[in-house]
Amino acid sequence: xxxxxxxxxxxxxxxxxxxxxxxxxxxxxxxxxxxxxxxxxxxxxxxxxxxxxxxxxxxxxxxxxxxxxxxxxxxxxxxxxxxxxxxxxxxxxxxxxxxxxxxxxxxxxxxxxxxxxxxxxxxxxxxxxxxxxxxxxxxxxxxxxxxxxxxxxxxxxxxxxxxxxxxxxxxxxxxxxxxxxxxxxxxxxxxxxxxxxxxxxxxxxxxxxxxxxxxxxxxxxxxxxxxxxxxxxxxxxxxxxxxxxxxxxxxxxxxxxxxxxxxxxxxxxxxxxxxxxxxxxxxxxxxxxxxxxxxxxxxxxxxxxxxxxxxxxxxxxxxxxxxxxxxxxxxxxxxxxxxxxxxxxxxxxxxxxxxxxxxxxxxxxxxxxxxxxxxxxxxxxxxxxxxxxxxxxxxxxxxxxxxxxxxxxxxxxxxxxxxxxxxxxxxxxxxxxxxxxxxxxxxxxxxxxxxxxxxxxxxxxxxxxxxxxxxxxxxxxxxxxxxxxxxxxxxxxxxxxxxxxxxxxxxxxxxxxxxxxxxxxxxxxxxxxxxxxxxxxxxxxxx
Amino acid sequence: xxxxxxxxxxxxxxxxxxxxxxxxxxxxxxxxxxxxxxxxxxxxxxxxxxxxxxxxxxxxxxxxxxxxxxxxxxxxxxxxxxxxxxxxxxxxxxxxxxxxxxxxxxxxxxxxxxxxxxxxxxxxxxxxxxxxxxxxxxxxxxxxxxxxxxxxxxxxxxxxxxxxxxxxxxxxxxxxxxxxxxxxxxxxxxxxxxxxxxxxxxxxxxxxxxxxxxxxxxxxxxxxxxxxxxxxxxxxxxxxxxxxxxxxxxxxxxxxxxxxxxxxxxxxxxxxxxxxxxxxxxxxxxxxxxxxxxxxxxxxxxxxxxxxxxxxxxxxxxxxxxxxxxxxxxxxxxxxxxxxxxxxxxxxxxxxxxxxxxxxxxxxx
Numbered sequence: 059x060x061x062x063x064x065x066x067x068x069x070x071x072x073x074x075x076x077x078x079x080x081x082x083x084x085x086x087x088x089x090x091x092x093x094x095x096x097x098x099x100x101x102x103x104x105x106x107x108x109x110x111x112x113x114x115x116x117x118x119x120x121x122x123x124x125x126x127x128x129x130x131x132x133x134x135x136x137x138x139x140x141x142x143x144x145x146x147x148x149x150x151x152x153x154x155x156x157x158x159x160x161x162x163x164x165x166x167x168x169x170x171x172x173x174x175x176x177x178x179x180x181x182x183x184x185x186x187x188x189x190x191x192x193x194x195x196x197x198x199x200x201x202x203x204x205x206x207x208x209x210x211x212x213x214x215x216x217x218x219x220x221x222x223x224x225x226x227x228x229x230x231x232x233x234x235x236x237x238x239x240x241x242x243x244x245x246x247x248x249x250x251x252x253x254x255x256x257x258x259x260x261x262x263x264x265x266x267x268x269x270x271x272x273x274x275x276x277x278x279x280x281x282x283x284x285x286x287x288x289x290x291x292x293x294x295x296x297x298x299x300x301x302x303x304x305x306x307x308x309x310x311x312x313x314x315x316x317x318x319x320x321x322x323x324x325x326x327x328x329x330x331x332x333x334x335x336x337x338x339x340x341x342x343x344x345x346x347x348x349x350x351x352x353x354x355x356x357x358x359x360x361x362x363x364x365x366x367x368x369x370x371x372x373x374x375x376x377x378x379x380x381x382x383x384x385x386x387x388x389x390x391x392x393x394x395x396x397x398x399x400x401x402x403x404x405x406x407x408x409x410x411x412x413x414x415x416x417x418x419x420x421x422x423x424x425x426x427x428x429x430x431x432x433x434x435x436x437x438x439x440x441x442x443x444x445x446x447x448x449x450x451x452x453x454x455x456x457x458x459x460x461x462x463x464x465x466x467x468x469x470x471x472x473x474x475x476x477x478x479x480x481x482x483x484x485x486x487x488x489x490x491x492x493x494x495x496x497x498x499x500x501x502x503x504x505x506x507x508x509x510x511x512x513x514x515x516x517x518x519x520x521x522x523x524x525x526x527x528x529x530x531x532x533x534x535x536x537x538x539x540x541x542x543x544x545x546x547x548x549x550x551x552x553x554x555x556x557x558x559x560x561x562x563x564x565x566x567x568x569x570x571x572x573x574x575x576x577x578x579x580x581x582x583x584x585x586x587x588x589x590x591x592x593x594x595x596x597x598x599x600x601x
Numbered sequence: 602x603x604x605x606x607x608x609x610x611x612x613x614x615x616x617x618x619x620x621x622x623x624x625x626x627x628x629x630x631x632x633x634x635x636x637x638x639x640x641x642x643x644x645x646x647x648x649x650x651x652x653x654x655x656x657x658x659x660x661x662x663x664x665x666x667x668x669x670x671x672x673x674x675x676x677x678x679x680x681x682x683x684x685x686x687x688x689x690x691x692x693x694x695x696x697x698x699x700x701x702x703x704x705x706x707x708x709x710x711x712x713x714x715x716x717x718x719x720x721x722x723x724x725x726x727x728x729x730x731x732x733x734x735x736x737x738x739x740x741x742x743x744x745x746x747x748x749x750x751x752x753x754x755x756x757x758x759x760x761x762x763x764x765x766x767x768x769x770x771x772x773x774x775x776x777x778x779x780x781x782x783x784x785x786x787x788x789x790x791x792x793x794x795x796x797x798x799x800x801x802x803x804x805x806x807x808x809x810x811x812x813x814x815x816x817x818x819x820x821x822x823x824x825x826x827x828x829x830x831x832x833x834x835x836x837x838x839x840x841x842x843x844x845x846x847x848x849x850x851x852x853x854x855x856x857x858x859x860x861x862x863x864x865x866x867x868x869x870x871x872x873x874x875x876x877x878x879x880x881x882x883x884x885x886x887x888x889x890x891x892x893x894x895x896x897x898x899x900x901x902x903x904x905x906x907x908x909x910x911x912x913x914x915x916x917x918x919x920x921x922x923x924x925x926x927x928x929x930x931x932x933x934x935x936x937x938x939x940x941x942x943x944x945x946x947x948x949x950x951x952x953x954x955x956x957x958x959x960x961x962x963x964x965x966x
Contacts, residue, residue, distance in 0.1 A: 125845050128845045128850075129682075129841075129845055130685065132863055135849045140860055141660070141860060146657065146660050147848065147861075149859075150847070151849045153848055154846050177692075177934075177935050178935050180927065180937060181842065181935060184843070184927065204696075246825075249794070378685070382681070382685035383685040384681060384686050384687070385827075386688045386689065387827050388689070388690055388693065389692050574725050575692050575695065575696070577933065582933075582937070585938050588938045
């Protein structure tokens with residue numbers, strides 16, 4: 059079916075297009091206008107802004123840890139509406155169905171679940187298969203697993219490391235590799251209570267720095283488009299900006315992605331020993347062209363923190379609100395789930411809120427900063443519309459700052475920042491840049507040949523309302539959202555890379571599982587047959 | 602209600618005791634379920650695909666989901682939802698635990714592989730060679746010598762709570778009176794480098810589980826200790842997982858008010874049946890040696906060995922035996938695909954429920 063969207067402002071920074079014009083969709087792709095100019099359906103988008111579907115690079119939407127959070131907090135996600143006839147279970151609070159609906163209604167069409175332990179990859183994909191509309195992907199976690207750390211300890215060469223990473227990505231059906239407090243989670247099992255970049259994992263003799271650099275190189279050499287996705291050590295601790303600076307410096311010239319940098323933007327200055335170090339981090343990011351970051355913006359309200367940084371979650375357990383938490387010592391990373399309430403009246407929470415915005419506003423190149431809240435850790439993804447408004451309007455920021463404790467202004471620079479994101483920059487940080495960084499050539503832009511994932515917004519005075527419900531959303535060319543409401547389900551795919559490990563590594567891993575656990579390693583692989591037909595879509599590696 | 606147990610070993614589908622075609626049985630089941638005011642999907646012994654379809658069908662008809670092991674799973678969840686839990690995996694317990702603390706009499710019955718997979722398995726942690734110590738607190742003095750376990754005896758019910766509390770107090774060095782062997786056990790727990798407490802929630806009340814977790818939290822102030830609640834039979838953890846991601850809640854969730862609501866008392870299938878609050882019981886029991894309903898039901902999707910009397914009875918294939926299935930693997934603590942040893946032609950629970958759902962109305966998912 060040929061669809062013509064006419065009269066809207068087509069905003070496509072990847073192709074340097076920003077003009078009123080037509081957009082043509084044929085089936086699931088964007089096409090050039092046909093010679094006869096005839097369409098099966100024409101949508102008048104006059105007064106609207108047309109962008110590619112949103113791409114969220116880091117949002118904890120599925121998997122065993124998210125499911126534990128659902129079970130931990132039944133009081134926080136009561137169903138909120140009666141049964142919807144066309145979209146069953148989309149009213150069930152925090153169900154996968156609701157997640158897909160809410161993302162789609164905001165105009166997002168691709169979401170990456172960034173922290174899946176390989177042993178739980180099948181579980182994650184089953185949840186993602188029940189998440190309607192959006193396409194999705196997982197990042198697989200290494201860096202605290204016995205097999206990988208043992209390879210490093212024993213001086214296995216780069217080939218073996220690469221093969222292990224390839225096996226992990228392939229058997230988990232992941233789009234990329236994540237490392238979370240490299241070595242620190244393994245060390246916690248040996249009762250280590252703090253772990254920095256140059257600390258050494260007991261019994262393995264390797265430092266966090268070595269683990270990060272080893273995995274960074276392996277990912278790069280395998281040609282996985284998305285660089286190693288790093289959750290640094292010392293998350294959440296005053297003075298931890300130095301850990302982030304050390305990690306950036308260690309990246310040298312190879313690509314590296316730092317996740318939720320806001321949580322590392324903490325100085326230890328001021329009367330309360332807690333201050334913003336965002337300017338220092340922004341300066342480092344501005345200088346390191348090989349480094350990309352996502353922000354992990356905090357927003358006020360009740361949420362839950364879900365992290366595979368078990369050491370951090372355990373250390374922060376006293377801050378749980380309400381006072382309950384789950385700590386899982388997993389086979390490698392495990393998880394920690396802890397409800398948390400970001401309060402407007404809290405000095406520390408207000409500083410966190412300011413730091414995220416400072417990073418957005420002080421990092422100059424929007425192509426290297428990605429919009430995230432580390433959902434749900436900084437805020438649920440449903441806070442995005444309010445945050446877009448904060449980025450686009452200094453007046454909205456001033457209104458928020460006025461509500462916060464006065465000391466915040468003395469330890470952050472937010473009040474002095476006048477930059478306002480333009481629509482084009484929103485399109486970059488939520489579409490063009492993340493799609494490019496993930497290696498998704500057919501997403502994040504609107505050139506002919508791109509996937510027909512399109513979001514149409516009608517800008518109003520209330521920018522948050524504009525983003526909360528897109529006027530129209532097309533997924534693979536099919537209109538699924540009209541006037542901010544999901545009309546029906548369709549189900550997307552999971553994006554993976556498939557670098558091939560050497561056969562000797564497959565045997566070696568098989569022997570390891572057999573000897574160590576008495577298990578067939580094949581049990582840990584994600585078989586395609588367990589998921590819907592054509593669920594997986596392979597993204598090409600760079601070599 | 603009239604219901605007859607199947608009497609033909611040949612037939613695989615019966616309506617009111619008479620052999621019938623699958624299609625006819627599906628139509629009849631659809632009528633019973635579709636016309637009901639409150640259908641209960643009980644026992645729920647099925648794989649991930651089966652529970653997915655049960656959730657979708659329950660949503661469609663305003664029904665209730667309950668699992669055979671809900672009571673045990675909710676005992677653990679009660680504690681989690683009140684205070685949280687510290688957990689580990691069976692694999693990590695096997696390779697790392699220097700102390701295994703068994704609580705209750707039934708742990709080996711709850712998971713027959715517990716001894717070979719964890720208790721008697723040699724450690725593989727980086728700090729190898731340290732011997733594993735086993736502690737067993739149970740109601741009778743155990744014949745535990747073959748495990749080399751240090752033991753202490755705890756009571757049942759209220760007495761058990763007192764004993765666990767005094768063990769917690771002794772492990773914290775509090776000067777309370779405790780029974781024989783408590784100090785020896787407390788010392789081992791306190792000295793553990795990475796201990797793991799193991800129990801079956803079918804045996805313990807939530808307050809006992811909370812007491813164990815309180816002790817574990819105390820130990821973690823200075824050392825490392827975690828827990829491994831043994832999972833329930835009939836794929837309880839797998840059913841709980843899928844139910845949670847689809848509805849937000851574990852079983853004992855109902856759709857009688859449109860949106861999903863979770864209520865451990867209201868949606869207890871046994872209570873609903875005995876109180877006469879349900880007008881349609883759908884009994885799903887596809888695992889070998891699965892339980893049969895106590896009284897005739899309306900629709901039974903059971904493996905052939907389950908003697909369930911029902912208006913509509915459809916023999917179904919066994920997950921992981923007759924067909925590949927996603928199941929919770931207690932050896933790993935995760936969902937895995939169990940590959941069928943042989944395939945046979947009985948319908949799966951998922952396919953049967955999907956056919957019933959299609960018959961009742963549109964099938965949007």
